[in-house]
Amino acid sequence: MDDKKIRKNLFWLDDKHGWLIALEADNRADWLRLHTASLDETITPHRSNPLAEHIMPIDMEGYWFQFGPGKNQRHGAGAREVIRGKAQDSPLLAVRAEDAPQAQAAHVEAEPVSLATPAVGETLIGLFCSGNIREAILGDLAEKFEERASERGASYARAWYWWQVARSFGPFAWRWGRRLVALDDLRQLIGW
């Protein structure tokens, strides 16, 4: 998988409107595909905020994704207008929290999220697979990784990937063992 980076800004609006998260990708299709995977990593560092416990996805407008403060509180119209107005005609990163009428605190710049499959895991798999199936196996793992990432987040997908690497070690080692035994038999047969 390509080393996709999501550029994002996390804005704290106010108690009523909660967090506003802007995710920027190269195009809408990429953004739609990648946004889910980034959510857990976006929110996790901000768990210390008491309101963060109630954060849930409530709306998606264009390239924006917004989190409201809780299930029982309706998402305010003000924030929605901000999102609509800015998303239509502005580049994403041009929108700043201070431009939003409800904004109280400065925006928080979040670290970029890498959605690449674990490189060390790929190398380990590559070491044990024979050349003709290596490409197929790494491709299948990448496909499943992306599926897991969009369903349950990047952290889960990474843990799943490592679980697959660990569980695949046994079958590959067994296969290598059988080959070595066969080689030994052949060596004894020819008296070498």
Add this chain to the structure above:
Amino acid sequence: MTRDTLGQSEFIVLGVLARRARGAHGTALLDDLQEMTGREWSVGALYTTLERLEKKGFASSEWGEPTPQRGGRRKRIYQVQAAGLRALDKTHEMTSALAPARAGSRAVEA
């Protein structure tokens, strides 16, 4: 075990593959295997089994198209062969023949 009968994992993987008339690649097979056996298979277990089946002539494979989701890597499409279908039948017959023996041992236990 003779070369025209199958081990347990070979039987399951080949059985799943036989249900796909047009063949299948690893990801689809992993989904089918999970559905059928109720547990998640590792890619290592799947591909070492497929490799054995191919070596025995029960399955064949060819390269498919690369996709962006796979990081530009190609799919390996597997298909069951006539010999594989015969091996499936034979193994099924063999395990079915064991069923009365199992029933008999239960009767003795009772």
